[in-house]
Amino acid sequence: MRLTVDPSTDPQDYEFAHDIRVRFVETDAMAIVHHSNYLAYFEETRVAFLAHIGHPFTEWRSAGLESPVLESFVQYRQPCRFDEVLTVHVALAAATRATFQMSYLVEVDGQARTTGVTVHGCTTLLGRPTRLPAWLTERSVTR
Template identity: 35%
Template sequence: MIEHKNLIRVIYADTDAMGVVYHTNYIKWFEAGRSELLRSIGYPYSQLEEEGVMLPVAECSCKYKLPAVYDDLLEVTSRISELKAATITLDYEIRRAATGELLVTGWTKHAITDHSFKPVRLRNKNRALYDRIIEG
């Protein structure tokens, strides 16, 4: 399915007392990657929400392999791995851009809902987005 890559620079505030990236920042970068992936196919989150589609996180997993540190340039790869009637799953890899070292892998599973958080079928709610993902 669809894949997108973007770069993120580790700032000092992203690190902990040990000088490595604080673990929850990787989840934040998953979201940044997901946002950029959606933007790259012409559906930024703001547009989805205007059209009545919400993507709340239902599940999340992150596996830490190597730490990132201050000033690292990170490459975040996000890919849609599964689209079902009312859920979508994305996989992520975060690598140190300079060396290609794999630092983190993970995934998020999202419910596809309306503004009331009631499940909706993407195919029925937004056929154009559904088709882009399937054709991607």
């Protein structure tokens, strides 16, 4: 297991926030967000974060790199519901030469609803492990 990060419930511990409105299709028969959708919310926020810091995911692809998810962890604290606006916070939590971890906080109106972590590897487009881009490891050190 590579996951070593304990995600915070304090929004101040995160670098970036992204709002997502819950669509009806994302809810289950109990009228709450189905558990599988949180990983999609994390991905959407992670992609927005990378664009925000000037390294959009398209840049990774152009450089011949991928960042596959190796592990994920989600702790469901309170349910999210249709039409709520979720504020998903994200931070680069840790990085090694070839992996990095992102931590997440999902809140609604200031209330923590969900926390999570994703662990990513770095590979070539052919799936071979490779080092992270220098800007990412440097960003991890400077945080």
